[in-house]
Amino acid sequence: MHKRISQTGQATRNDWAENTSKGGGFAAKGQRGPLELMYSRRFAPFFWTQFMGAFNDNVFKNALMLLIAFTASRQLGASSDVIINLAAGLFILPFFLFSATAGQIADKMEKSLLIRRIKMLEIAIMAVAGLAFYTGSTVLLLGLLFLMGSQSAFFGPVKYSIMPEHLKSEEIVGGNALVEMGTFIAILLGTLCGGVWIQLPNGTQTIGFVLVGVALIGWWASHKIPPTVVHSPNLTVRWNLVCETFRTIGHARRQRSVFQSILGISWFWLLGAAYLTQLPNFTKTVLMGDESVVTLLLTLFSIGVGIGSILCERLSDKKVELGLVPLGSLGLSLFGMDLFWACRLPQSQELLSLTRFLAVSGSWRVMMDVVMIGVFGGLYIVPLFAMIQTRTRPKERARMIAANNIVNALFMVLASVAGAVLIGVAGVSIPVFFLLLALANTAVGLYICWLVPEFAMRFLVWAITHTLYRFRHRDLDRIPETGPAVLVCNHVSYMDALLIIGACRRPVRFVIYEPIYRLFLLNFVFRAARAIPIASHRTNPKGLKNAFDEIAKALEKGEVVCIFPEGQLTRDGSLGIFKRGIERIVARNPVPVVPMALKGLWGSFFSHKNGHAMACLPRRFWSRVELVAGFPIDPVNVTANGLRERVLKLWHVNPKLKKEGAR
Template identity: 45%
Template sequence: MSSGHSQFALLKQRRFLPFFTVQALGAFNDNVYRQAIIGLLGFLAVEQSQRLIYTNLAPALFILPYFLFSALAGQIAEKLEKQRLIVITTTMEIAVMSLAAVGFLTQNLVVLLVALFCTGLQSTLFGPVKYSILPSVLKPEELTGGNGLVEMGTSISILCGMIFGGLIFTFAGAHGTVVAAVAVILLAVTGNLVARRVPRVEAGAPDLKINWNPIPESLAIMRLTRRQLAVRNAILGVSWFWFVGTVITAQLPGYAELNLGGRPELYVFALALFSIGTGSGSLLCEKLSGRTVEIGLVPLGAFGISAFMLDLYFARPGQALAAGLDVIGFVKQPGSARIMFDLLGIGVFTGFFVVPLFALIQSRTPRAELSRVIAGLNIQNSLFIVVAAVVGIAVQRWLGWTIPQVFLALAIANTIVAIYIFTIVPEFLMRFLSWLLVRTLYRLELHGIEKNVPDEGAALIVCNHVSYMDALILAATVPRPVRFVMYYKIFNIPVMRWIFRTAKAIPIAGAREDPALMQRAFDEIDAALAEGELVCIFPEGALTRDGEIAPFKSGVEKILERRAVPVVPMALRGMWSSMWSRRDTRLGRMRVPRRFRAHVQVAAGPPLDPQGVDAPALEAQVRALRGELA
């Protein structure tokens, strides 16, 4: 789909770039710090017992604040102006990293672990701001691209932070403690300075009364995440993403050594492939979604993850024949290309899976609740991360599973969870089918959609009616969910009926055919507009038989008499010569003609004031938008 925009343009704009930089620096610094502690333990050659204390205690200390303070963090993020809160949390980071610097310089493990707990606390407070700020600074059509950039930035920052932190003591030797101390403080100070460039973003609920008791407030926030079925299951999907990611990354060190026959640096290489894949998949989401919140990518991502994990199992089900391989040595081994491709593929489809879910949560949650919903998401994520770590250890120690068997089980479990989510909320699968149909059959070009379709609030869209695919075309191009009013015989087309019903389309009939159905349709249209939704009607009342626009009927006037809302004229160009118009006979429509992958344009005009608007005036507006290209 061509839209003339790129998500990378956001990196040139102050409304996005400072925030993006702050979150990337934060992720980078956290991982520099954690890996530097491991490097310090190795440099000091501490006893194995002390290493075990760190490796078992450190993850728990970092994740514990998410359980204890996420409810408080969500309320604070809702109540305070967001730029101010970002400055506060990055100032906290300076204090925490100063404490960490003391730990490095004194080589005191207790101080380092206390600072690690404080780092988790600071991340807990920043978490609700990280995702709740995006809908306030981005347009609806930018949400997918913005989330893709954030996920890409986070993945790459984590990877680079692990590499940089892990190399400090390798290259600095005895001076490693000084280098680590200076590095974490400088990164924190830089993040705080950049945070002051973030534009002001008003609080979601400035009058919110904070409940300081974490237990009842955590329960209240978790209830808040379950108000809408689609949001609830999107949150479940994001938490499952963290479960899958935790299992994979926890197994990679052992997998690289035992199953790939590599030295420690091969683990970093495997992690880099996964991280680069995740970043690439996150960035591709905007291109594939056409700048809409396209949750149709979620099933694609889920089943893609399972397919590549399954292939990863078959690529190397047993232990490696070689040992002590560096990266070059591994790459030269037979079968290595397949393994690298699988790790990249898992990462790419992970991006397809998680980015639309974040965008859905942001777009469907009221602004005054979003920070608390994100806090609830963080609580659930933390639980899934802990469970993933326990399950990963249990199945290997108690059941004797090999790491490839863990990957196989995860592929099967991922498929089962995906099917469960898509069964409970068929909207995900419906959007996937419609996305697949539209991208397979057409090449879309948009004009004026972002500028003229309101970002929020009720509006009535009127459009010419050319083919049986018109509703799917418009659903794929309008950033917000749309309720379509369609002739009941089109609504009842096999297969398409399930898609239309899941999308909450409104079937309508003529007064002579079924007056009761027509009245129900007008009542449902009015109720949808009263709820602030977008409703789209085709005022011609039927598909065009000659490619020309038929006179608009008066139903649009009846709708506006009951509910005066802005009217957005839209036009489809090039659909008459595409598949599924009435230009072909029914038999002709069943073939794959030359017009497969037709170039179709969708144009939107400025919203019109409902006062004084009538059917002939709207018809003239749509005719002008369509022009000569039928």
């Protein structure tokens, strides 16, 4: 943990020197694509461990469901529908019972060792499951399904809490993207293979050997996972399952942004469960397709989630970009609504095979809707998982993941209840049910953005920086990853702060001239980003003092503060004189200062090149803009004039930017 900045300058300088000398405070250079992680021991063994576990779960569940559907009802004297719903409940019940305890154990123990023990439990369960399949003991298989759910409940908190232990901050989003993609592919393959293998002549024996073999592969892969730091070795595990479940959820609720992310993730699983549960009947009764069409749509949905997850890493520029959450929610609603209109295909007197379905007018639109629901689902869920991982303390991260699993399970149960009530009791058609899901998703998305303005603010910033400009940045890894710092930058346009917000991995608090702070629309962004309005000494001396007090408080908390030392937008495109407020800041809080320069914004609609900014119609679109950071400066060497010289050197405009800026 980074030491809290003390009130003495010497202590702060020691912290800063230690950070820079060891390289601990700065992200590594040479950022790579997420697929590079698949060659790294820090990630690949864990990925294949969880992939094999998800695959095995679904082979087991689907083989059991088919066995129940065709033979078990005669053994147990109950309808297959009752037994299938009982089986689903037995698998999800452990997430309610054991997730809180699992989270405590995961925070207390070394995580790679815990994973190996959980995988050994899986081997034992699958060995007994192979015997149960061979003998056809449905009662034993149902009991084992409960144990499989229990094993998954204990693995869940470790699964997401271990990634931040091994991945760099710029790899967190990519790691989550690969895990989500892998999980959905494993679910798809497990579902398909379980259904095919159980129907082979010696299907029950085949399933038994596969389950044990895959469990052994996962156990072998788990031995390659590097060890982790134990953050809470003295944690006392409480075994009261009910009390700890409520305690875990209550603890998560105290961290508002994290709990809102948990609700957002749980809402996605509600949508996913609702869509996938109704998909077979939707295909059979609405699209008039056979089992091969169901398989196609499941495959397309899984591929869509995989594409969206990887695309999320690309669009977020390797940082936790919450702006993609509203974008994902919007896409889920739009394509969910379109699915309602697209599914009105020409009716057939018999179920259509895959080739005949593809030839039907409108079938490709349905398939596109299914793919895009998956794509936007990936964009929606990956940043939320990354947010939970990065905004929770390491010593309690697994318990936050456990709270997420509990709420996920609750929402999935609600999805089943909603489907049963609306479709089974109220008589709502499946297309109308899908429309209601899309409308409800719109309402939930708006509610979350109202409840947590940061989501809407980040979406607005992301949209602006990815539509108005061709924006790139360099050397932002020079900003300390932890601890306090002050960023100083030239001030060219009203978009400066938004561009910096969109580029920096860490949250940044801006010191904004009060008239700009109160501008329409920008005021919403600045308030959501907790910007600090500042006034001049002449107009509001008390407001000036309050601003410096707020800056000091932010730095004492270890936050990053950005100021524009010129105090106003440039009127002629040149770099103005830096005011000495920066010297006053570092005298009170000796923290590293990072110079930065924005290039290519002079002459844009939001600059003063043609008179007052925003006074005429825009003349430039898709402008090439760049943000570059310099090396951190020791606070003892900070002067206003010296900082101006450093920013001026960074501000050397390359020919392309200079040519575009002169238009």
